[in-house]
Amino acid sequence: MPYATQQDMIDRFGSPRLQQLTDIEEPLLGAIRPAVIAAKLADADAEIDGYLIGRYELPLAAWPAILKVHACSICWYRLLGSSADEPARRDYEDALAYLVKVARGDVVVVAPSAAPPVSGAGAVLFDAGSKVFGRES
Template structure:
């Protein structure tokens, strides 16, 4: 699942840059949306690598910040394929995105989502089952 669509990337970056980055032929004047979407999917997969283990994936309703991060990572990946482009700005955005994701993975920054292993909020009419403690535990069965 991609956190950003091609339209998200097109809204953030210039059409001319995206045309140049997604096409090998310099005479083409339209964005290759397949290449664009692949870069976004790759960026989303990288994000999932940081979120995995902390959140249940795929996220049902991903926060909007993940769309921006996916766009920044995708743009860096696209620009790194073209040696003529200046990578300084794209690299800085990429490094910022990775630093943010590392903070999320450490738990020092939150996405406003429930982490894996936390109790979901209980519904008002939810059934709660409780029972007595175990009669036969590991210590009592030792030696059998």
């Protein structure tokens, strides 16, 4: 299952810009070419899986939403190609930095619904105690 979909890309970057980047072959369709976005999303998934494969059994049954964000950033950077601007490059580098942390084990990739319960020290109890100094003493 892909980490992000074409609709995620549309929601994040808008249809006009995606059409501009994907509808580049003759005959022009005047619309987004789903095959182009699907190929770039598959590339992003492969790149993400390359970092996850040493730590997790793939494909993941569930994952945190941040993987969708990073998949979109990687796909966007790949769609822009040589015309990638500074924000796109920075988002791509941030995605890679996150994935490196996952590969090192500094960050755990777990869907919120699958997160283990947090063990705590129990309930907090406050005891004000008695006065040591006052008007009486």
